[in-house]
Amino acid sequence: MANRIVLNPVSYHGTGAVAEIGNELVSRGYKRAFIASGRHVVKSGEIKKITDVLDAKGIAYTFYTDIKPNPTIENVQNGVKAFQEFDADCIVAVGGGSVMDTSKAIGIIINNPEFADVRSLEGVAPTKKHAVFTIAVPTTAGTAAEVTINYVITDVEKKRKFVCVDVNDIPEVAVVDPEMMYSMPKPLTAATGMDALTHAIEGYITKGHCAISECPSPASATAPSAVPWRFPTLTA
Numbered sequence: 001m002a003n004r005i006v007l008n009p010v011s012y013h014g015t016g017a018v019a020e021i022g023n024e025l026v027s028r029g030y031k032r033a034f035i036a037s038g039r040h041v042v043k044s045g046e047i048k049k050i051t052d053v054l055d056a057k058g059i060a061y062t063f064y065t066d067i068k069p070n071p072t073i074e075n076v077q078n079g080v081k082a083f084q085e086f087d088a089d090c091i092v093a094v095g096g097g098s099v100m101d102t103s104k105a106i107g108i109i110i111n112n113p114e115f116a117d118v119r120s121l122e123g124v125a126p127t128k129k130h131a132v133f134t135i136a137v138p139t140t141a142g143t144a145a146e147v148t149i150n151y152v153i154t155d156v157e158k159k160r161k162f163v164c165v166d167v168n169d170i171p172e173v174a175v176v177d178p179e180m181m182y183s184m185p186k187p188l189t190a191a192t193g194m195d196a197l198t199h200a201i202e203g204y205i206t207k208g209h210c211a212i213s214e215c216p217s218p219a220s221a222t223a224p225s226a227v228p229w230r231f232p233t234l235t236a
């Protein structure tokens, strides 16, 4: 059995990583950034670290903050309109899972307009083109939406959330800068920290674990000589 692993082509990790955003856009010739973000993040001032970088590189930008937690179809469709009105050529998603998921849907629809109703993206939709070039900057610790090929949208009318899975939506660049998370209030830090921890535990103990989870692969786990799965021994 082969394990499929989909990763961002480029990712930055560490304090001050947002400084790289300007170079990533300029080196590819992008000039008009659509900054998707949450009102809390914009209000907190953290966003200035990014707009300063864009200003220094002469990149024009607009903000789109009409994004609710557990984003809706309407949030996506309004975002598509705002992206087109600004004539943007790239997306910088600065927020938690809600912002990054909305950005993925917007980027997919801009380049695959036959899915403009959003609902038709549920599951594994047959999109043909990769989403608009996107740099994703998480401001919470929980979802890892900057590195996944999933996004989750709420259908308010039908009172349900639906998951979209599409390799065409993975952001080309992930920028994981811990300073962008400092403004989280304590309960959000705790909740999204627990989200990250449970993701890690699940990745470790699931039957679908693979080499990247640092567990024996499913193949070796069934081999006669394989060491059965166990928690690692903790040493002091």
Ligand SMILES: NC(=O)c1ccc[n+]([C@@H]2O[C@H](COP(=O)([O-])OP(=O)(O)OC[C@H]3O[C@@H](n4cnc5c(N)ncnc54)[C@H](O)[C@@H]3O)[C@@H](O)[C@H]2O)c1
Pocket: 038, 039, 040, 041, 044, 068, 069, 070, 071, 095, 096, 097, 098, 099, 101, 139, 140, 141, 142, 143, 144, 145, 148, 149, 150, 151, 152, 180, 181, 182, 183, 184, 185, 188, 192
């Ligand atoms: N794409 C994926 O792989 C994936 C995985 C898990 C969950 N999700 C989805 O992600 C969403 C949840 O994302 P989340 O837990 O990151 O929360 P969120 O993005 O919904 O944010 C929660 C609240 O915190 C605020 N906030 C975010 N960062 C902040 C900061 N640094 N300072 C102050 N306020 C801040 C937001 O504005 C919002 O009001 C759900 O819609 C869920 O379905 C997606």
